[in-house]
Amino acid sequence: MFDAADHAHMALALRLAERGAFTTSPNPRVGCVIARGGEILGSGWHQRAGGPHAEVFALREAGEAARGACAYVTLEPCAHHGRTPPCADALIAAGVARVVIAAEDPFPQVAGRGIGNLRAAGIQVDTGLQREAARELNRGFFSRIERGRPWLRLKLAQSLDGRTALHNGQSQWITGAAAREDVQRWRARSSALLTAAGTARADDPRLTVRLPAGVDFQPPLRVVLDARLDALAPGCHLLDGSVPTLVVHGEGAAVPAAYAAVECLPLPLEQGRIPLPRLLQELAARGVNEIQAEAGPALAGSLYAAGLVDELLLYVAPLLLGDAGLPLLRLPLLSDMAARWPLRLLEQRQLGEDWRLLLRPLPGAQAAP
Known part of the structure; x- marks a missing residue:
């Protein structure tokens, strides 16, 4: 399902997510890369709770080139209005053709809704690429949501x-x-x-x-x-x-x-x-x-x-x-x-x-x- 370019882009997204290690709590650390084949069109990470999410930064950098491209995200894009608009909607509006997600989001207001909305819009969604690394990066977030x-x-x-x-x-x-x-x-x-x-x-x-x-x-x-x-x-x-x-x-x-x-x-x-x-x-x-x-x-x-x-x-x-x-x-x-x-x-x-x-x-x- 995943080729060498997929692995390379997701690895970069995980490294970007790590940059938010000191600043995103209580939100998870998330990175995003927009690419077409081996070419990176845009990238970003969630920098601070309450600020734009990783997908927004990556889409801004990619601009119109995001249409028909692939987005690599370390955590399922959000599908609810919190302090920021839903990232799943932003990816749909940008016209991406495929979204590769490392780990599903267990947060009740997301939990599969982001993936469902993307697929309902006709976008190919593949999950599980480097899932364990993504969960390890956010072990505190997953612990809080899944174990209480x-x-x-x-x-x-x-x-x-x-x-x-x-x-x-x-x-x-x-x-x-x-x-x-x-x-x-x-x-x-x-x-x-x-x-x-x-x-x-x-x-x-x-x-x-x-x-x-x-x-x-x-x-x-x-x-x-x-x-x-x-x-x-x-x-x-x-x-x-x-x-x-x-x-x-x-x-x-x-x-x-x-x-x-x-x-x-x-x-x-x-x-x-x-x-x-x-x-x-x-x-x-x-x-x-x-x-x-x-x-x-x-x-x-x-x-x-x-x-x-x-x-x-x-x-x-x-x-x-x-x-x-x-x-x-x-x-x-x-x-x-x-x-x-x-x-x-x-x-x-x-x-x-x-x-x-x-x-x-x-x-x-x-x-x-």
């Missing part, structure tokens, strides 16, 4: 002996500058950054994105778990109101005056703790696609044992902290090796003297024994 919760990435940094901090909690800095700079780009692609009261109290983190001047990004929502609303000291960075911040707490807790610059979200506690599945559902309802959790071993372990972690971003530094240091995760005690938690290594990369590992739990291997 965001994609959760757990960011961790450890010594070679598996410690994240000294016994007194001191952890700055385990990794070097190159690794810390890399974290900023992962933060920038996230819709929200999640931490817990203990980490906030110990480290007073800013939990913001710091990238070189000129790099455009949307500040992720800071999410802090503070069950009793008593962990954040007045004047701490997470209460400064510099970026949108959500403090999640138990119902009935009184909101201190020091929390005036942030939004507080009450949830019913379960055994004195904020229910993590309910938290993720609430964040999905707010349009959060990807969460990056940066927390201590207690919250990290709770997320992992609950089966809520989709991938681990693990930085490993060539140093030792000793067996009195804090562990990477607090997980349930295992008495049999058959109950261990296996992971799949997707990528490893050296950053300065440190190593970055990207891992994902194997299906069915996360739930606590």
Whole structure:
């Protein structure tokens, strides 16, 4: 069904879509190429939520040459009026003869309607070219729509002996500058950054994105778990109101005056703790696609044992902290090796003297024994 030119044009569309990694949330990242044979007539990508979609940019560049041409789109063109008009209608009006789509859009207002409208207009539509790559690019969007919760990435940094901090909690800095700079780009692609009261109290983190001047990004929502609303000291960075911040707490807790610059979200506690599945559902309802959790071993372990972690971003530094240091995760005690938690290594990369590992739990291997 697909020839070499089809594959090349869709690969370009996927690379274009990646350019919106820091700016499109809650919308998906989408790229589009208009071509005739091996000739590219126009291209574009969705640059910012609320702005024109990828198809509009590509059609503008192609102009009248789009008539009779083929459009390559990484996600099914929208078929509804949101903040922008339907892209399926724009492709029909432009007179394209064929549309190649990488992945179908599960969003209820699209979900097959874009494809149906194109075919009803007499346009040939072929789907599935590089589908997995397109879904991977938008794994947070697909997770939010299909599972009702965001994609959760757990960011961790450890010594070679598996410690994240000294016994007194001191952890700055385990990794070097190159690794810390890399974290900023992962933060920038996230819709929200999640931490817990203990980490906030110990480290007073800013939990913001710091990238070189000129790099455009949307500040992720800071999410802090503070069950009793008593962990954040007045004047701490997470209460400064510099970026949108959500403090999640138990119902009935009184909101201190020091929390005036942030939004507080009450949830019913379960055994004195904020229910993590309910938290993720609430964040999905707010349009959060990807969460990056940066927390201590207690919250990290709770997320992992609950089966809520989709991938681990693990930085490993060539140093030792000793067996009195804090562990990477607090997980349930295992008495049999058959109950261990296996992971799949997707990528490893050296950053300065440190190593970055990207891992994902194997299906069915996360739930606590």
